[in-house]
Amino acid sequence: xxxxxxxxxxxxxxxxxxxxxxxxxxxxxxxxxxxxxxxxxxxxxxxxxxxxxxxxxxxxxxxxxxxxxxxxxxxxxxxxxxxxxxxxxxxxxxxxxxxxxxxxxxxxxxxxxxxxxxxxxxxxxxxxxxxxxxxxxxxxxxxxxxxxxxxxxxxxxxxxxxxxxxxxxxxxxxxxxxxxxxxxxxxxxxxxxxxxxxxxxxxxxxxxxxxxxxxxxxxxxxxxxxxxxxxxxxxxxxxxxxxxxxxxxxxxxxxxxxxxxxxxxxxxxxxxxxxxxxxxxxxxx
Amino acid sequence: xxxxxxxxxxxxxxxxxxxxxxxxxxxxxxxxxxxxxxxxxxxxxxxxxxxxxxxxxxxxxxxxxxxxxxxxxxxxxxxxxxxxxxxxxxxxxxxxxxxxxxxxxxxxxxxxxxxxxxxxxxxxxxxxxxxxxxxxxxxxxxxxxxxxxxxxxxxxxxxxxxxxxxxxxxxxxxxxxxxxxxxxxxxxxxxxxxxxxxxxxxxxxxxxxxxxxxxxxxxxxxxxxxxxxxxxxxxxxxxxxxxxxxxxxxxxxxxxxxxxxxxxxxxxxxxxxxxxxxxxxxxxxxxxxxxxxxxxxxxxxxxxxxxxx
Numbered sequence: 220x221x222x223x224x225x226x227x228x229x230x231x232x233x234x235x236x237x238x239x240x241x242x243x244x245x246x247x248x249x250x251x252x253x254x255x256x257x258x259x260x261x262x263x264x265x266x267x268x269x270x271x272x273x274x275x276x277x278x279x280x281x282x283x284x285x286x287x288x289x290x291x292x293x294x295x296x297x298x299x300x301x302x303x304x305x306x307x308x309x310x311x312x313x314x315x316x317x318x319x320x321x322x323x324x325x326x327x328x329x330x331x332x333x334x335x336x337x338x339x340x341x342x343x344x345x346x347x348x349x350x351x352x353x354x355x356x357x358x359x360x361x362x363x364x365x366x367x368x369x370x371x372x373x374x375x376x377x378x379x380x381x382x383x384x385x386x387x388x389x390x391x392x393x394x395x396x397x398x399x400x401x402x403x404x405x406x407x408x409x410x411x412x413x414x415x416x417x418x419x420x421x422x423x424x425x426x427x428x429x430x431x432x433x434x435x436x437x438x439x440x441x442x443x444x445x446x447x448x449x450x451x452x453x454x455x456x457x458x459x460x461x462x463x464x465x466x467x468x469x470x471x472x473x474x475x476x477x478x479x480x481x482x483x484x485x486x487x488x489x490x491x492x493x494x495x496x497x498x499x500x501x502x503x504x
Numbered sequence: 505x506x507x508x509x510x511x512x513x514x515x516x517x518x519x520x521x522x523x524x525x526x527x528x529x530x531x532x533x534x535x536x537x538x539x540x541x542x543x544x545x546x547x548x549x550x551x552x553x554x555x556x557x558x559x560x561x562x563x564x565x566x567x568x569x570x571x572x573x574x575x576x577x578x579x580x581x582x583x584x585x586x587x588x589x590x591x592x593x594x595x596x597x598x599x600x601x602x603x604x605x606x607x608x609x610x611x612x613x614x615x616x617x618x619x620x621x622x623x624x625x626x627x628x629x630x631x632x633x634x635x636x637x638x639x640x641x642x643x644x645x646x647x648x649x650x651x652x653x654x655x656x657x658x659x660x661x662x663x664x665x666x667x668x669x670x671x672x673x674x675x676x677x678x679x680x681x682x683x684x685x686x687x688x689x690x691x692x693x694x695x696x697x698x699x700x701x702x703x704x705x706x707x708x709x710x711x712x713x714x715x716x717x718x719x720x721x722x723x724x725x726x727x728x729x730x731x732x733x734x735x736x737x738x739x740x741x742x743x744x745x746x747x748x749x750x751x752x753x754x755x756x757x758x759x760x761x762x763x764x765x766x767x768x769x770x771x772x773x774x775x776x777x778x779x780x781x782x783x784x785x786x787x788x789x790x791x792x793x794x795x796x797x798x799x800x801x802x803x804x805x806x807x808x809x810x811x812x813x
Contacts, residue, residue, distance in 0.1 A: 229613070236610050240624045243683065246639045247627070253642075265652035266642045315536040322533040337541035343796060344544055345744045347768045347785040351554060351778060352547040355563065378540040407529040436632030438747040443773060453634040457751060460638060469642065480635045487630035491623055494630060495691055 253473035254278065261469045274470055281474035286462065294475045296448060297455035301435055302482075303366050304451055308373035309430040313423060315374070316381020321415050323382070324389040325397050326407065335386065341379030346439050349376075357444055364445050372444070373434045380433075381426050384500055388422035389415060421493075428490050429497035432483045452479045548789075555782035563778055572783035576771070582784065585762040588674050589791070592763065593742040595675070597735055599682045604689020604734065605727075609719065611690070612697045622694075626687035633684070637751025640680040641667065644752075670760035673753055677745070677761055680752055685741065689734045696730040697723065729806070736799045743792050764788045 249267050254277055256270045283293035290296075322328070323335045353372060354363070362368030392415065400410050441451040450458065456479055459472065487494050555573070558566045576582050607625055611618055628636060643649040646665040654662040666672035700723050708722045746765035753761040764784060772781030 229615075232610055232613055232615060236607075236615065236621060239607065240621055243624050243628070243687075246636070246643060246683070249643065250639050261648070265656060266645075266648045267650070267653045315532075318532055319536050319540075322537075326533075328533070334537050334541050337544060338537060341540060341544050343740065343792065344548060345765075345785070345788055345792060346746075347744070347765060347788055348551045349543070349547045350551075350768070350772060350785070351563070351782060352543075352550045375536075375539050375543055378536055379544075382537075382540070407526070407533075432630055436634075438632065438634050438750070439769075443769075453632050453747070456634050456638060460641075460751070467648075469648065472638075476635050476638055480631045483630045483632070484627070487627060488623075491626070495622075495626060498626075498629065498688060498691060499695060 277474040312377030320385025603686040608693035633747035
């Protein structure tokens with residue numbers, strides 16, 4: 220339509236951007252294709268190729284067939300473990316973080332700044348500094364090697380992020396609104412239910428997506444605090460890779476990798492805008 | 505004013521019954537905050553304390569001074585991990601910064617399909633490092649990956665075997681990490697580019713500045729606070745990198761791609777020397793602080809300058 224659109228400079232920009240985008244997509248495409256090729260076919264050629272015959276069976280094997288360690292139930296029990304950790308921990312940490320963010324932003328109480336400052340330091344403290352204490356605490360309260368233990372850890376640690384997100388959002392609510400509600404006799408809960416929560420959907424979506432993605436993808440705690448049948452799917456994938464190192468099964472493994480990545484990829488596709496907002500919100504502070 | 509509000513808020517209730525009635529709300533405010541802040545402070549101190557004890561399989565009391573630290577630092581494992589961190593950290597941060605900036609500038613040229621492109625560059629961030637590490641370990645494996653493909657296509661002398669080459673293996677981690685997190689730098693830079701003062705750009709255009717001069721003299725200088733933020737966040741990621749290496753090289757070949765986070769795990773849970781593991785964790789924290797404290801000071805100065813201006 221405009222000559223400028225077809226200028227050589229712009230063509231070059233499109234060419235470069237398309238090539239880089241192709242490179243960025245390549246690993247995903249390669250695994251997706253591999254998940255539909257038979258193990259023999261991959262062994263005869265390489266990991267990179269178009270399926271000769273579509274081996275949909277790989278998904279069945281990956282889901283409920285192949286063996287990790289001694290058990291042959293596929294990736295399904297580990298997906299279930301991840302879901303049973305991720306969903307409760309996401310909901311709990313988001314709700315508690317919303318209340319905490321509301322309390323520190325709109326209600327002054329003694330020590331509020333201090334405690335908020337310490338809570339946000341949790342964003343920076345490396346996991347390695349908490350590994351040993353968590354191990355000891357989990358053992359003492361009998362939650363080592365349980366999903367409940369992982370839910371607890373992710374809820375408490377997630378509070379650093381969820382409180383920060385919500386507090387930074389709620390701080391923009393005009394104080395006059397809260398003051399007026401208090402004059403009308405509304406208390407802590409009523410103001411939260413009637414005023415703050417109805418304003419919250421955008422930040423709650425950001426927080427839920429952030430927490431879900433991070434907890435689902437978490438590996439170090441999963442592999443340290445659980446073993447065998449209790450492991451989340453990230454830890455199981457590593458165990459699987461070691462287990463099949465002798466007999467290559469990259470077709471089935473690719474299917475397992477795709478299944479394990481699917482929940483967070485779907486969340487990203489559905490809520491990409493909010494995902495990016497979480498990334499940048501975490502960065503600014 | 506505030507007194508009047510406070511008085512209006514509790515219309516003539518006795519103070520004690522107010523406290524009891526409001527107990528649930530105190531609990532819901534304080535319990536999560538105290539759990540979070542309490543575990544952070546006590547766990548950090550706990551790990552620091554263990555690092556000064558002779559603990560092996562279980563934590564024991566006792567005092568060995570800095571002996572755990574000197575012992576860890578004397579190992580080849582830690583030395584390699586530390587050198588790797590320097591190389592990996594600087595290469596990864598620099599490359600992801602440049603890639604992210606280049607992508608942001610290209611996408612900012614009012615091109616079509618911007619949303620699709622942005623989604624493509626950012627999707628790796630939604631996927632776990634275990635998944636991406638596994639995938640890259642296949643692609644970079646000379647026996648089944650890119651090298652095999654090119655060999656099969658007829659170029660039989662083609663070699664791309666960094667994954668199994670001790671000198672080059674650390675670069676495979678750089679590749680995977682840059683691929684995974686350049687989109688993050690892009691997103692921040694793009695936000696920065698979009699908030700450049702339009703008048704500034706117009707004034708430079710009137711002065712006859714070409715596109716290259718425009719970027720070098722007018723636009724890029726406004727991006728440097730974002731650059732600092734990106735560098736700090738990427739460094740923080742580099743320092744605590746664990747999953748990616750575990751899935752991609754598992755520290756190998758040999759111990760060629762060892763990183764501090766792997767050393768900590770190895771000492772704590774594979775060798776069962778908790779005191780040394782804790783010392784390595786504290787050293788990780790110190791490396792992190794060497795990045796974060798100057799950043800915090802810089803942010804503080806910036807904010808003060810902003811309020812004074």
